[in-house]
Amino acid sequence: MDLLPLRYFQVVARHEHISRAAAELHVSQPSLSRTIARLEAELGVPLFDRQGRHVRLNRFGAAFLRRVDRALGELDDARRELADEAGEQRGTVAVASETLLTLIDPLTRFRAAHPGIDVRLYQSSAEVMWQRLRRGEVDVCLASQPADPSLETTEVLREEVLLAVPLGHRLAGRTSCHVEELAGEPFITTSPGYWQRDLTDRVFAAAGLTPTISFECDEPGVTAYLIRAGLGIGLIPEMARRLAPHEPIAYLHLQAPTCHRVLSFVRRREAYLSAAVRVFREHVTESLRGGRSAR
Structure with a gap:
């Protein structure tokens, strides 16, 4: 089974909308629809209930998504781990926070010190942050609210x-x-x-x-x-x-x-913590404790 259809399936499952998923993936809607149809044919079951461009995960799709998230998450972690073993000073850190102002000043200095590491920020409510974290869309969350006990929390x-x-x-x-x-x-x-x-x-x-x-x-x-x-x-x-x-x-x-308030980094316990994420987390922690951040 090719990985690309699985990546496409993840995005369609998240949006439950073909055109929005196609826009994110930068592919045409017909091409995306054909890829999902081929995946369903290979599996022998429909993954979505369809109403025009709107699709909704059915029970087969929900069960398959849990496995796909886990499998692709493991592969992504493996790639990051190999890059760390090779000593590459690069990578990507995806961070979610309730407010981005807290991270502006630390991020400015971080980019100057680590130009090979790309940081992507997402702002959302706490519940949406936890959803992004469980889906593997972000590596860590900077949160001001208690997280689910199944997640690992480190006070900053x-x-x-x-x-x-x-x-x-x-x-x-x-x-x-x-x-x-x-x-x-x-x-x-x-x-x-x-x-x-x-x-x-x-x-x-x-x-x-x-x-x-x-x-x-x-x-x-x-x-x-x-x-x-x-x-x-x-x-x-x-x-x-x-x-x-x-x-x-x-x-x-x-x-x-x-x-x-207690400001904390939150992550999935089972996820691999790449060198890029570790460096970013240490930098932000030192910056915030030193009182040099934005609001």
Whole structure:
């Protein structure tokens, strides 16, 4: 069995849409459809239920995909391991994170120090990150939320999360406050599935309250800009204050024992950790612990 049809099958299974899969693979839709049809003929069972260009994995396809992911993942790991054994200072690192701002400064210095290693970044919610990791689409995730116990987690940084308010706000002159004092305040946070929203909901729930959400976004780093504009208040990691001490925002300690975040690298336990990934992970860890990253 050729490997190319298996690669094509993976992409079609992920998109469950022929034209989108063809666009990603840079092949024509008819060619892709013929490749999948030949694979099904070779296996003797249909892998998809079809409705025009839309396809949906059936029970045969779902079972086959689990095996294909495992087999191709092993082959990819073998290729990376051989490259490491040959001492080649090159490779690719695929990283998913809830916010890309955390990685901008470390990545800039990493590329300067390791020009032969290509880094690809993907931004997504925690659940989508875990899906990408299990499918082998990314090597590691930089996460601010607990991962499934089946995944391996390595802590990078633990820090307090502060309450940020615009200058002129009634709390701006304070050094700390309780969650109960924030009832009814317009909160700026991320969409569900991102760490800031999860933390906001959890802190308020512990106090028996529900936050009043005025703005939602999918980039945690945008929160500070909206707060600075006077559009509401929100939770910001201590790292942000340290890196931008002159930001026109007032920071307070929130009297809540769970108001902190743990930044960690997450990976599949069984996956081979290439030299490129190891070097990247060590570089980012040192950078973040040294306080030289972006938000």
